[in-house]
Amino acid sequence: MIVTGVIFPVREAPIDIIALKSDMQARANSLRHQGKTIALVPTMGYLHEGHLSLMRLARDMADILVVSLFVNPTQFGPGEDLAAYPRNFDHDRELCMGEGVDILFHPEAGNIYEPGFQTFISLEKLPVYLCGASRPVHFRGVATIVTKLFNIVKPHVAVFGQKDYQQLMVIRRMVQDMDMDIRIVGGPIVREADGLAMSSRNAYLNSSQRPAALSLSRSLQQAQALLESGQTDVAALIASASHLILSFPETAIDYVAICDPDTLENIKAVTLPALMALAVRVGKTRLIDNTMLVPPQSATS
Numbered sequence: 001m002i003v004t005g006v007i008f009p010v011r012e013a014p015i016d017i018i019a020l021k022s023d024m025q026a027r028a029n030s031l032r033h034q035g036k037t038i039a040l041v042p043t044m045g046y047l048h049e050g051h052l053s054l055m056r057l058a059r060d061m062a063d064i065l066v067v068s069l070f071v072n073p074t075q076f077g078p079g080e081d082l083a084a085y086p087r088n089f090d091h092d093r094e095l096c097m098g099e100g101v102d103i104l105f106h107p108e109a110g111n112i113y114e115p116g117f118q119t120f121i122s123l124e125k126l127p128v129y130l131c132g133a134s135r136p137v138h139f140r141g142v143a144t145i146v147t148k149l150f151n152i153v154k155p156h157v158a159v160f161g162q163k164d165y166q167q168l169m170v171i172r173r174m175v176q177d178m179d180m181d182i183r184i185v186g187g188p189i190v191r192e193a194d195g196l197a198m199s200s201r202n203a204y205l206n207s208s209q210r211p212a213a214l215s216l217s218r219s220l221q222q223a224q225a226l227l228e229s230g231q232t233d234v235a236a237l238i239a240s241a242s243h244l245i246l247s248f249p250e251t252a253i254d255y256v257a258i259c260d261p262d263t264l265e266n267i268k269a270v271t272l273p274a275l276m277a278l279a280v281r282v283g284k285t286r287l288i289d290n291t292m293l294v295p296p297q298s299a300t301s
């Protein structure tokens with residue numbers, strides 16, 4: 001017998017929404033006491049397929065999946081988009097339910113940063129480069145909130161996106177330097193069909209800005225193609241990428257860099273796999289993207 005047209009109901013698991021850090025800590029303690037492992041995906045909400053891919057990775061790594069949703073004020077500098085940062089809690093909760101998230105930790109800023117708060121985590125070197133050069137307080141805010149989330153959620157494993165490559169490096173370094181007993185996993189960049197790296201900030205783009213936004217991923221692809229055709233000189237690769245980006249209206253380059261993927265220090269020639277990272281303003285929207293440039297000889301060796 002062939003059965004057609006059977007519609008299976010969408011199963012949405014119940015989700016616990018926890019607002020207070022003391023409640024989250026108590027739950028984490030109880031879960032650990034029961035021998036459960038915890039995976040954390042930290043987010044600032046306005047979730048998209050990139051976040052969901054991190055949740056799917058994390059889901060398979062532990063018994064309990066916690067997603068935190070907190071727009072962290074300490075990682076925004078003066079004049080940045082903290083107040084305007086897109087938010088849609090109901091939609092985020094639905095998406096988390098669809099991914100089988102067990103706990104959504106959604107605290108208020110006043111609960112996370114209590115009156116008198118004055119302790120920050122900052123790294124000496126990695127934050128100097130790339131985004132840190134134009135966003136001087138950003139990685140101090142990221143390292144601080146991630147440390148706090150680790151102390152509150154007590155995860156065994158935490159998953160971060162590779163689109164924020166520098167952030168991932170900062171967190172890995174911090175975890176190693178501070179002897180935090182947490183496994184850090186990086187999830188691959190998820191792109192729209194046209195190549196645009198997924199970002200909550202893409203919501204700011206209007207339809208006429210979209211082609212300009214695509215110049216980021218196109219310039220990364222172009223650099224890899226030039227490298228494969230024999231151009232290893234970093235200055236020349238950066239010049240070509242900048243030319244492509246600036247050929248679109250409303251673009252302004254924050255940085256285009258090709259650097260050592262471990263230290264983030266600039267290099268002069270691409271003879272080994274190197275990180276190419278860029279930050280570009282399209283209108284008022286600041287977008288980032290990156291790729292690993294792989295010279296042909298190291299791809300085959």
Ligand code: PAF
Binds near residue numbers: 075145167
């Ligand atoms: O990548 C982000 O969304 C944020 O920087 C993070 C890691 C959630 C910290 O606020």
